[in-house]
Amino acid sequence: MTAPLVLLDLDGTLMDSAPGITASAAHAFRALGLPVPDAGTLRSFVGPPITDSFPAHGVPPERVMEAVTAYRAAFTAGGMYDNAVFDGVPEVLTELRDAGCALVVATSKPEMFAKPICDRFGLTGLVDAVHGAPPDEARSTKADVIAAALDALGRRSPVAADDGPVVMVGDREHDVHGAAAHGIDCLGVAWGYARPGELEAAGAVGTVDDVAALGAAVLARI
Template sequence: MTAPVVLWDLDGTLLDPAGAITGGIARALAEHGHAVPQDLRRFVGPPVGWSLRAFTDVPEEEIPRVVATYRARYRTEGLAQTRIYPGVEALLEQLHGAGVRMAVATQKPEPTAELAVERFGLGRWFETVSGAADDAAAAPRDGAVHDKPAIIGEALRRLGVAAPDPARTVMIGDRRYDAEGALAHGIDCLGVRWGFADEHELATGFAAVAGDAAELGELLARYTQPAPTGR
């Protein structure tokens, strides 16, 4: 039997940005003279460039500058505000000890995601970090709203999982983008309530939703433990 595979989103799932994203976006917009939207939680999950197009009136030609300002501050200030969610490290250690293969699949630019994983000592549990291309400020091609399906696909490719077993492979995330990306590959997505989605968003597309790390561990048992055999 092949080893189970668990893919993890980063912000809102493994890491609590603690205002690093929302505050960083607000400061970058203000610094460039643009209005700051009231609901900044919507910016956590999708690529920053896409969110600026969807939720602000920033002209297309100015988006790369706003994104560059936000990213520079995130590396110098945002990571210092970030924390690992309670119970997550213990769960990762438990899964790793049980032979579960794990990877990060995030819409954060891959170099920044790798930096965050390294800073918080998460690399010992993950075989790879699959993130967005570093040109995420560019306009999306082919009408794609977000690139989570491609990011999940790349994580699976790096793990050598050409055809994921839906009974042994699962995504964990906090936004609908995670559920949509998992669905594109025929696998379930487990949601977490400690992230940035409201109850309405969590009610659509997720196989189940966990309220804390202990409950998430119980939900993961369906995918990570061998099925009982009858006599």
């Protein structure tokens, strides 16, 4: 039988990436001469494609790509590395691989950023692949990223029972909805950036409160 597949979100699930993302988003608002949202709003930028977040928080549609350019200037200048792996994540990834799971990062972050970040913070060697959005993430949803990951692995969508079990792990509603588009259950994590009740309302099959409990929770689902 095909090995169980665990799809893993990056920001807010494996890594605390809020500092770099929020600072880069704030820079973009200032560069456009627009009011900088409050800290709570900036925190909501972690997870969804930024091309969704900017228009949702005051950037006129015709200026979204200008905001993206400003964001990326700050992000590539150092913001992309202003983050940290959550305590206990390497041990959980090792636990899941030892249990025979295939581990694949599936993130809305553009792949050109996701791969070097995973390299820098030692995650690449703990997973089997890293998949992110294309450079123009305006054309990519979480469902698209998952589709690309499944295709690269030779897996069908919607996922079929004889392909082996598949579960998504993420911290935002976008992870839940993206997984559901392929018939995949999503297990939510409480240490990320979701609003209270967000994961449950989106249809997550469960929520894990502590990183140390994630391995057992995933194995119970596959």
